[in-house]
Amino acid sequence: MERVTIQEASRRLNLSQADIRESIRNGELKAIREPSPTGRRWMVEMPEEGWENGFKSSLRDLAQSMTPWWWSNAQNTGFVHYVQDLGIEEIEPLYLCGLKGDNVWDATDHTPEQRCPECVAIARERDLPHA
Ligand SMILES: [Zn+2]
Structure with missing residues (x-):
């Protein structure tokens, strides 16, 4: 070892x-x-090849299995935004419209009207999944 x-x-x-x-x-x-x-x-x-810490792998699972739409604040106010990249080392979400946050909050139950119009436009333009 x-x-x-x-x-x-x-x-x-x-x-x-x-x-x-x-x-x-x-x-x-x-x-x-x-x-x-x-x-x-x-x-x-050193762990075996392919090891990931639980937090990182749960983030990755989330990123793969869930909608990319997230709240940018804990109060779930304003719009839900499309997360382009969750960052590698820390959670530093970069939203499609250019907004930067320090965390993401689950927006599984949001309605289409709650989506940030700018994020929607860019996601459609780039033909992204869940746009
Ligand atoms: Zn947005």
């Missing part, structure tokens, strides 16, 4: 170091504390 530093694990697994630490805390990644010249440090056991 290969053990690497959190920094190296972060690089190889394409997750932030905070995500690596979180995955260690919740048991998704195994790690042990090893003595190092500067004290003790966490050494992460």
Whole structure:
């Protein structure tokens, strides 16, 4: 079993170091504390190829199985927007109309009238699914 530093694990697994630490805390990644010249440090056991932390894979499942239409705020006010990209390291949704948010909120039950007109226009123009 290969053990690497959190920094190296972060690089190889394409997750932030905070995500690596979180995955260690919740048991998704195994790690042990090893003595190092500067004290003790966490050494992460590299998981098998194809491993994804639960949060990331649930996001990916969501992205694949659900509508790309999301609320841009927790109050579910205004329009639902078409999410073009959820971001890789952190959730940084980029909505089709150019709006940027810091999170997405489930909009499964929205009506067509609640869709952002700009997002609708662009999605149709690009022939995107669920437009
Ligand atoms: Zn929009």
